[in-house]
Amino acid sequence: MDEKKIIKVIVSMIGLDEHTVGGVVVSSFLRDAGMEVLYLGTYQTSEMIVHAAIQEDVDVIGISSHGSNYSQVGDLMDLLKKKNMNDVIVICGGTIPKQQIPKLKAKGVAEVFTPQSTSKSIVDYIVSNVKKERMAG
C-alpha cells in the first residue's frame, strides 16, 4: 500500500449527541495536518457511519462524544467487524467517563482521547497507526 497516500478520516457524532464543538475543532486541525476529513456531523447511526467509511475508503473513524451510554459505539464496532473492516482504526474523543475507556477498548476502539488532549497527540497517533496499518496491510 502506498504510504504517501493521503490519510482519510471520518469525524462524526453518533446517535442523538448534538455537542459538535470537539468534532469541529478536531476536524479542523486534522485538515491542517494534511488529512482529508469527512465531517459527518450530528445524528449519524452506526450504519450511516460504516456506509460512509466504505464509500470513502477511510483509514480512521473518529467518534466525538459528549456523555452517553456508549452502546452505539459498541454497535459501530460490531458492524465494522461484520463487514470485515478490521483495518479501519476507530478512535473516540470527548467527555468519556474513565470506566468507559477499558470497555470501549475491549470492543475494539483503538484509542480514547479525553478532554484537553492536544492536537499533536491526536495527529501523531493517527499518523503512526495508519502507517503501521498500511504496512501490515
Place this chain on the structure above:
Amino acid sequence: MKRETDYGHPIKVVYKPDDIEGFDYERDLGDPGVYPYTRGYHPNGYRSRLWTQRMTAGLGSSVETNRVLKKYREMGERGGMCVICDRTFAMPIDADHPMGRKEAGVLGWPGGSLLEFEELMDGIPMTGQSVTLLSTCACGPLQLAYIVIYCQKYGVDLNEIHGAATSYPFANCFGQSDCQPLDLDRKLFLDASEYAIRNGIRIRSALLSQHCRESGLNDAQALGVEMAMLNELCGLLVNERGLDFDDVASLPYELVSIGIRFFEEIAKMRALRRMWAKLAKEKFKAKKDRSCQLLIAVHTSGRTMTYQQPLNNIVRTTIETLAGVIGGCTAIDNATMDNAHAEPSELAARMSLNTQHIISDETGVADVVDPLAGSYFIESLTNKIEEEAYKIWDKIEDMGGMFAAVKKGYIQNMVETAMRERQREVESGDRVIIGVNKLVIPPEEEFEIPIKEVKAEDSEKIARRMEEWKKTRNTVLIEESLFQLYKDAQKEDRYNLMPSIIEAVKAYATAGEVMGVIRKARGLSYDPFNMIDCPFNFG
C-alpha cells in the same frame, strides 16, 4: 501569557480616573433599583432576596431524577429546582424510537409524556419555589403543557407557579439542538410564548447566551448575540403576535455563563443589565420599570472544568460562583468538579451547592449590593464589553437580525472560528490552564474522584416501559386530540397550537407523537429520522 480580556482587549497595569472619562453616576449606573439598573434591580440586593441556589438534575428515569431532586433539596438547594431534558425528549422523539431507546435518560430527564412529569414531580412542591425545566426549543411547548395540566389535575393554582419551561429557537447553532427545522422551532417558540403571556402564566422562556459562550464564543460575542436574540424574539412577539411589550418583557430570562475571568464576568453582567434596560426603554418604549429588568440567572461554566486534576475545578467553581454573586443574579446553578468526566456525582453536587452556601452565609459578600461599582477597572471593563457587544449586535442587525444571520451561516461561522481560536490559545500556552498546559502531572498521580456512570440497560428499560405503557392508553382520546392538532397545524403559522397540544398531552399523547403529527401537518415526515411510520391514519 497574554494580558488581555477574553475578547482580546489589552488590560492595563493600573486603572485611573481618565479610564472612565465622562463617567456619570446617574446616567451610567444609577442606584440599585434605579434605571439603567447597572447596579441591579433591588435596592437591598440579596438582603431582600437571596439568589436561588440550585443544581441541575436529570439522568436516568423520571423516578431516579425525582430522587435526585429530593436529595438536592436535602443538600441545601433553596428557592428553586432545575431539571434538564434528555437526548430523546430534546428532539423530541420517544424513548421507544429506534434511536431514542439507545439514549433515553442520557444527560437528562426523559420527559416524553405527562406521566414522566407526574413521576418527576411526585412529592415535590410546584409552588414556593421556581420550577425550571431546561429544554430545547421543540420540547418547550410540551413542558409548558405539562405544567398547565399538572396544575389543573392536582388542584395547584397556576397563578402561584413561576419558573421556566421553554427555550429560544437558535440553540441549533450552538450544539444544543433539537432536530426540527428553524421555521418550525420559530413557530413553536412563538406559540408557547404567546400562550404563556396571554394567559398570565409566569413561566419564562430561556433566551440565553450560555450555549453560545460554552460553544466557544468570547464574552463580548456572547453578549452581542444575546442582545440580538432578545431584540428579535421580543420584537416578533410584539409585532407578529400583537402583544404589549410590557407583557412580553416578563417572558425572557438569560442564563449567563460565568467563566474564570473574574472581573470581566462581573462587568459582563452589569453591561447586560444596562443594555437590556436601554433596549426596553428606548426601542420598545417600556412603560413599566419591571420591563427594563431582565431576569439573569447564572450557570458557572462547564467548559472551564478540566478533566485533569478535577479537584482544581472546585477552586474554579468557587471563583466563578463568586463572580456570579458579585455580578448580581437571581439564581445560580454551578458546574461540578466532575463536569469534564460525566454527570455530577453526589459528592460533586454537594461540593458545588456547599460552595454557594459558603459564599452566601460565611463570606459577607452578599451583604452589599454591587460592591465593585465605582472601581476604575470595573467601570472601564463594563463600558468596554458593552461597546464591543454593540458592534457585534449591530453587525447582526445589518444582516437582518438573528434569523437572517443564522440562515446565512454567520453565527455558525463565528462559533467555529472562536472554538478553533480557543484551542490554539490553549495549545500555544497563550491561555494558561493549570493541570492542562501548566503544572501537568502524570496520570498515576491523579487523585481519583467518584465518577457517575450511565448504563445502556437503563436506556433500554426506559424505552421498554414507554412501549408497554403506550398500549395501556385510551387510544380513542389520543387519536381525537391528535387529529385536532393535525388540523390546527395545517392552518396559518400564527394559529396558536398550544391549546390543541395541551389537549393531546392531557390524553397522554407522547412528545414524539405530538411533534410527529405537527411535522406531518406541515408536510414533513412524521419521524425526523425516517425510521418509523406515523401510527395514526388521519385520511
